[in-house]
Amino acid sequence: MRILNYLQENCIIFPLESSSKKDVIKKLAAKAAFCVNRLSADDVYKVVMDREELGTTAIGGRIAIPHAKAEGIESLQVIVAVSKKGVPFDSVDGEPVHVIFMLLAPEEYTTNYLRVLAKISRLLKDKEMIDQLIRAESISHIFSLIEKAENRFYGVLV
DSSP: OOGGGSOOGGGEEOSOOOSSHHHHHHHHHHHHHHHSTTSOHHHHHHHHHHHHHHSOOEEETTEEOOEEEOTTOOSOEEEEEEEEEEEOOOOTTSOOEEEEEEEEEOTTOOHHHHHHHHHHHHHTTOHHHHHHHHHOOSHHHHHHHHHHHHHHHHTOOO
């Protein structure tokens, strides 16, 4: 189960220009609505913000992984955003967030939802990967970095 099975290049926001957590989530929600046309940006924003109220998804190390289950989505969907400047996001380490992977899933998903969330977490544990994403120059570069990292993880020759 690869992250790239649920991420399309047109579902990456770069460069992310935001000054607050709420604005980031609004932009991610709008991109999700664009990528999955059956979703409403307002509905996505609400379910993700409801999840954030339970506890921040900014896990430290310049990373946030907002996630939620939503009605109207038929399969898992990943949206990625990269901010060169960083955004305040109530991170557990108090530092700005630069790399955001948002995961959305249907209400009934549990196992696959948790597996993809774990894969994203593992991918983002690599500090060099985070540095490369922040230094990326384009959406296609970001997509390529994720693809190469996953290929290394799965032992695919590149």
